[in-house]
Amino acid sequence: MSGTVNVSGSIRRRLLLQLVGSAALLAALLFFAVLGFVRNVAEESHDRILLASASSILDSVSVQSGEITADIPYAALSMLGNVSDDRVFYRITTAGRLLTGYADLPVGRSTGQVAQPLFQTAEYKQESIRVVTLSRRLAVSGAPVLVQVSVAQTRTGQDVQLSQLFRSALYLGVAFFLLASALAYWSAQSSITPLRALTAAISRRGPKDLRPVTRPVPSEMAPLVASLNTFISRLQTSLSRSEDFIAEAAHRVRTPLATVRTQAEVMLMRVDKEANRVGLREMIRAIDESSRAAGQLLDHAMVSFRTDSLEQDDINLTDLARELADRLQPVAEMKEITLHFAAETDVRACGDGILIQNAVRNILDNAIKYSPQDSQVWIRVETGDGLARITVEDQAGGFGKEDTEALTQRFVRGANARDTIGSGLGLTIAREVAEAHAGQLLIKNSETGAGACVTLCFPAP
Ligand SMILES: Nc1ncnc2c1ncn2[C@@H]1O[C@H](COP(=O)(O)OP(=O)(O)OP(=O)(O)O)[C@@H](O)[C@H]1O
Ligand SMILES: [Mg+2]
CATH class of the missing domain: 1.10.287 (Helix Hairpins)
Known part of the structure; x- marks a missing residue:
């Protein structure tokens, strides 16, 4: 028996959506956290190299014969070249006057504090540059003079590096999301396993x-x-x-x-x-x-x-029909009706023996009840076309013009039943039993036209 179930959503789908949603959020957070961290690390290490270069240049500035001179060491600029192929600029000023380098290099106002590096990002020659400015005081003819060294480098290499880092962080985030989604699917699946096991155990009963x-x-x-x-x-x-x-x-x-x-x-x-x-x-x-x-x-x-x-027992229809015929023999004899029994051996069906017996008894009862004195009734039990069949045929005149479909409805009796005791439930019972066993009740007139031919069909096991 199957019934309609009012379904509202799915626990598994809801759980899966929540878990995958959380995984997506965590993956995005992870992506931004990793990206921010590696970007800081990259910028800091780049700034440190810029600072080392500027310090090395500042160290090369000296006073010779009362004049400030700068002998820029090769390593000071080459160390920047090692990092990337970016262009490098520098500028050295003494007391605000250009000593050497690019006069128009944009440098911010120094803090004036010696040994305090000033980092800036600016635009120069249509490119973005990172500039560091370092100051130092030198004594020239007994007077202190402020020497300022600025070193700048374009940021193309850093941008390439950052885009690589961006890609790596993205891959990490996506990998995290995929792994977390797979785990979410597994946990959503396993969380409803006990429910499924319970359903299967109850359905198997x-x-x-x-x-x-x-x-x-x-x-x-x-x-x-x-x-x-x-x-x-x-x-x-x-x-x-x-x-x-x-x-x-x-x-x-x-x-x-x-x-x-x-x-x-x-x-x-x-x-x-x-x-x-x-x-x-x-x-x-x-x-x-x-x-x-x-x-x-x-x-x-x-x-x-x-x-x-419905019980699902193995029923021997041959034995069942023979037993019923024997039981109704005395009733038939009272009307001098001869019961002919012809059956294949061991015709079987799967179902409820009590119900099938009740259905056959009603059909046989009708045949005897509506048959005239001194007539014949045939009971056949046979198989064929994947069906097990019990047929009862009589010489009671058949159904005439009766609507045989209607005769299987409750309390409906035919015109020939006027003088016969009955309640109009026999064929209803037979039909319901046949249908409960996925079978059929076939009602027609016999081929000789002398009576009725009623067949109970069951699927052969
Ligand atoms: N073998 C038959 N020959 C002729 N008419 C039949 C036969 N079997 C059934 N009928 C007709 O079908 C009608 C319905 O049969 P059904 O067995 O359902 O009810 P019933 O025999 O009248 O009452 P009961 O419930 O006591 O069996 C009968 O009233 C009769 O008119
Ligand atoms: Mg009847």
Whole structure:
């Protein structure tokens, strides 16, 4: 039995989205943190080389014969060339006058504090440059003179280096994101594993298996399993009550009716007056009607109840049909009806034996009930086309112009049933049993046209 489930979202998808979202955020943070850190480190190391170059130039400035001279060492500028192919500029001023180098090199106002380097980023000759300025006081003819050395380098190499670092940080961020997403998928998947295992364990159960769930589950699922167990136990109580009720009701209704019927028959034998005899006969018929109706109603309730949780037993249809034919033989003999039984050996079906027996009994009961005296009824059990079939054919005149589909509805009886006791539930029971077993009830007139041919089909196991 499958029911529609009102689904709202998915825990796994929600969890996955949250985890992947967090992974994306962390990957972006990691990217910016790494990029900021390596950029600082690169700039600082570049600045240190610029400073070393400027210090080395400043050290080369000296006073000779009362004149300030600068003998720039080769290494001072070549150390910058080692870092990249960027262009290098310098400027040396003494007391604000250019001693050597590029006069227009943009340098900021020095702090005036000697030995305190000043770093700046500026535009020079349409290129971005990094400049460091260092100052030192020299004594010329006993007077202090401020010597200022500025060294600058274009930043192309640094930009290339930074873009490489940017790429590395990006790769790191993307790799982190991919790894974290894979872990997120795995953890989302594994977080619902206990739920799946529980669902599979419950789905695997047979229709009658109403044991409480005892398998270990995570604490978050404990309230769900506890509620499920409570529900199962309530269902079990209610089912066994219904089963008991059906059996009890059948017993309570049929037994007193049978007693009343016996009493009425005894009375009928004793009474001579015709008017009383007619009354008693009507009474017996009414009792038969009530008894049949009660029996069929209870049988129908039992069928509905059992089809809800269908047993899947291996049923030998040949034996089942033969047993029923034997049981109904005395009823048939009362009408001098001959039952012919023709069956393949061991025709099998999978299902509920009680239900199938009930369905066949109703079909056979109809054949005997509606057949005239001294007629024939054939019972055949056979297989073919992937089906196991029980067919009952009679000489009762068939269904005529009746809508055979309608005759399988509850309480619908045909025109030929007017003088026969019945409640219109026999074919309904047979159809419901066939359908519950994924089979079919086929109703037609027999090929000779003398009667009905009713077949119960079940899928062969
Ligand atoms: N073998 C048959 N031959 C002729 N008519 C039949 C046959 N079987 C069923 N019918 C017709 O189909 C109707 C429905 O049959 P169904 O078995 O459902 O009800 P019922 O026999 O009237 O009552 P009950 O519930 O007691 O069996 C019958 O009333 C009868 O008219
Ligand atoms: Mg019937």
